[in-house]
Amino acid sequence: MTAGVTAAGGFRAAGVAAGIKAGGAADLALVVNDGPSDAAAAVFTANRVKAAPVLWSQQAVADGRIRAVVLNSGGANACTGPGGFTDTHATAEQVANALGLGAGDVLVCSTGLIGERLPMAAVLSGVDMAAAALSVDGGADAAEAIRTTDSVAKTAVVASAGGWTVGGMAKGAGMLAPGLATMLCVITTDAAAEPAELDAILRQAVRRTFDRLDSDGCMSTNDTVVVLSSGASGVHPSREDLEQAVAEVCADLASQLLADAEGATKEVEIEVRNAATEDDAVEVGRSIARNNLLKCALFGNDPNWGRVLAAIGTTAAAFEPDLLDVSINGVQVCIAGAAGQSRELVDLSGRSVLIGVDLHAGSEHATVFTNDLSHAYVEENSAYSS
Amino acid sequence: MTAGVTAAGGFRAAGVAAGIKAGGAADLALVVNDGPSDAAAAVFTANRVKAAPVLWSQQAVADGRIRAVVLNSGGANACTGPGGFTDTHATAEQVANALGLGAGDVLVCSTGLIGERLPMAAVLSGVDMAAAALSVDGGADAAEAIRTTDSVAKTAVVASAGGWTVGGMAKGAGMLAPGLATMLCVITTDAAAEPAELDAILRQAVRRTFDRLDSDGCMSTNDTVVVLSSGASGVHPSREDLEQAVAEVCADLASQLLADAEGATKEVEIEVRNAATEDDAVEVGRSIARNNLLKCALFGNDPNWGRVLAAIGTTAAAFEPDLLDVSINGVQVCIAGAAGQSRELVDLSGRSVLIGVDLHAGSEHATVFTNDLSHAYVEENSAYSS
Structure with a gap:
């Protein structure tokens, strides 16, 4: 099994150095769904200032069919x-011509x-280079080519016992924020699924993973998460099973984004419990x-719960202010x-920080990273x- | 004319080292209104987690009458x-006993x-020390005693040609944010004014000055701005004249807070024009x-207008994304x-940065700092x- 987007059957990918970046690093990736199905779904940034590729891709995926995804680093357009x-x-x-598709089947x-x-000129020649380099082992190269300030390439795979697989790749290290962290993510599966089903599955998975990652509060103009189904496994799993696998891939990639956030020295998990509603828990x-x-x-390394x-x-x-409880790394500081308990007891020397908040206002909960x-x-x- | 809160007639003040701070710096201030009037108004943090002195002071000022304000640094309570x-x-x-007042006339x-x-023990003995040190020249000492991370004491005075004066002092250098920058501010005037009039004047002045200062987006638990009127000048100016003078003092103090914000190297003025509503301009x-x-x-020193x-x-x-104009220090970068125009033309070498945004959506405007x-x-x- 190969990495990331080529782990599932029916997909080829490539990553090449097209010359978009000044330094000669890989900067253009191509992911192709060879079918038999071309069902797809995508979610995009909630930012009202949307990049050109987002405006294009919203239209391209509107019919629930995507054959290829082309991604470039080195410029947001x-x-x-x-x-x-x-x-x-x-x-x-250019992608459509190289692959014999219609342009409306290409997400950018x-x-x-x-x-x-x-x-x-670099982008267009890069597309031809990538089309020529497509391979069922190309997932790692594709993940490499979409890095910007990412210090490592990010891929994830979940293989189901039922004979189908979900794989994915993502980039993102800054502008990580609400209504999608700033990121690009391509998820592929050889499970069969209808576009409407994929759409519901993706929205549910993103809502509880990428949408709860808020590294620096800045929402980008380019965020895109797309899922492609080739159906190459011949298996159409239950919606619950596929949703769980997609959510696992999203959660895995989200944790990799968090760990690689620009300049960060801590990964902070904020668990809000006993909220009146899940929305309240997320807002807090x-x-x-x-x-x-x-x-x-x-x-x-200061457990400053007053700021919480x-x-x-x-x-x-x-919530009522005089009912709030706060723990930091297991110490009930508030x-x-x-x-x-004394703030002196809190050990913040490691990279992982767990902040627990009990609102005492209900029974819902959510975790934000x-x-x-x-x-x-x-x-x-x-x-x-x- | 003396500084800050004692510039207006009818006020005495003091600042002392009560031993609340570890280092022996001044840390307790007292401002007393000797009348003849004791009209007052105040606005407080919008944070729902309010400090004890805010909860107390909201009740104390509810009748529109305040005789004394006691302020301490060294602990937010x-x-x-x-x-x-x-x-x-x-x-x-303790203040009431020292001055022969009711505790309900004392803002904390x-x-x-x-x-x-x-x-x-330090606070209570400090109150007695401050009461003994009260002076019509005490404004500077009081401003000194409320500093935390402020690098300088902050006072302002506006003297009206009509024979009355508005003076003030403020502290604040971190947690500068919405619905009041994190700050304490005492404004005094010898102009005569009714409590309801003072309240309206203060809210209007704060709305367009302190409320538009957003240094770090963090809203404090202790923000308080209070205005005290002694009426000692015998003059009852028009509401417009008094409002303008109070707004000038607030704006002067707000600019001092901005200039002294923790660790800042730039003062940034964001002027949003041609908004559909003033609220839209403030939100942007x-x-x-x-x-x-x-x-x-x-x-x-990077004029990164894409992030704007x-x-x-x-x-x-x-707004429509493709109608937005942005200038940075006079260069129309977007x-x-x-x-x-080329971002190379933007000179960001100084401390002052002016970001101009034209929404092309109406005729309202607002400036945020x-x-x-x-x-x-x-x-x-x-x-x-x-």
Whole structure:
């Protein structure tokens, strides 16, 4: 079994150095579904400023059919006006011509700096190179080619005992945020499934995985998660089984994104319990995840639970301030809204931090993931485009 | 004319080292209104987790009458449970006894670390020391005593040609955020005004000054802005004149808070024009002000307008992405949603940054102020409580 998007039967992939990036690194990936099915579903950034490839791909997937996904790093093709959309269209046409498809069967994803046009000669020749390099072993190369500031390529595979497989690849290391972390993700499966079924499965999986990753509160213009079904296994699993496998792949990739977030020194899991509603739990978790003062404190190994309470207090969730409990790495530092066990007992020396919040307002729960705010985050993001 | 809260007639103040802070710095301030009027109004943090002194002071000012304000640095008395509220009550009683007032005429403000009880022996003896030190020249000492991480004391005065004066002091350097920057502010005037009039004036002034300062997106548990009127000038100015003077003092203090924000290297003014509503303009400005990626870019002198557009795209404001214009320090880097003048032309070498956004969606406007996100911000806030 090969890595990532070629782990499932019926898929070929490639990753090549097209010359889009200045340094000569791999920067263009192609994933092709050889069928027999071409069912697909995708979710996109909630940002209202959407990159050209997002605008294109929303239309391309509207009929639930996608044959190929082309992805480039080295440029986001966002905020590039009508010319940028023309570039995306030309890229899709180039893929279609190389593979004998219609352009409307090609999803396009781009990632990199916002506001600059892509070097189209490099992109178009890169498409031809990638088409020539397609292989059933190409998943690792494809994952490599979509990296930007990612320090490692990210792939995941779940093989079902039922004879079908779900694989995926993702990129994302900054702008990780709400309504999708900033990321591109391609998931493939040889399980058979109808487009509407895939769509429901993907939305449910994303809602509880990528959507609960909030590294730095910044929502990108290019986020795309697409799932492609080849049906090559000949098995049509139950919706529950396929949903679970897709969710496992999403959760695996999400944890890899979290671990590779730019400049982070901590992976922080915020578990909100006993909320009146799941939405309340997510709102509280996200508010904590976005509190810069808390994130700096965690970077400094300071179990500053007062900043947790201050973050909770900005939400509209149901709770009473004098009932709030907070634990940090197992120490109940806040009980009933005031100091509990000594903060001296908290060990923050490792990379993993678990913040537990009990709202005492119901029985729902949710977990949100984030990172600390470090010197290196500031460094990487102050120097990225210059 | 003396500084800050004693610039207006009818007020005495003091600042003393009560021993609340470990290092022996001044940490307790007292401001007394000698009348003849004791009209007052106050606004408090919108955070639902409110510190004990906020809960006390909301009740104390409910009748529109305040005779004295006692403020301590060295501890926020927030998330301290019923014991913390008892401490605030005891502080107000101590002030009342020292000055021959009722405790209900005493507003209490605290600032410092959340989650720890105040050293009450120091606080209570400090109240007596401050009462003994009250002086019509005490405004500067009072402003000094409320500093936490503030690098300088902050006072402002506006003298009206009509024979009355508005003065004020403020503290605040971190947790500067929405629905009040994290801060304490006492404004005094010898103009005569009814409590209801003062309340309306204060809310209007705060809405357009402190509420539009969003240094780090973090809303505190202790924010308080109070205005006291002694009426000692014998003049009852028009509401418009008094509102303008109070707004000027607030704006002056707000700009001092911005300039002294923890670790900041830039003061960033975000002017949003041609919005459908003023609320839209504020929402867009605040979203930009809270974008960590942009704030890091500004720290690195990188005019990354793509991050401005990505931040605008997360709002619900009325706009079309392909009509957005963005200028940075006078250079039109984004025109109609795509690249305009070269980003190379932007000079970001100074401390002041002006980001202009034209939404092309109406005729309303608003300006929001923020800072960059620097190494020093991370450093100060990772080491604050430990």
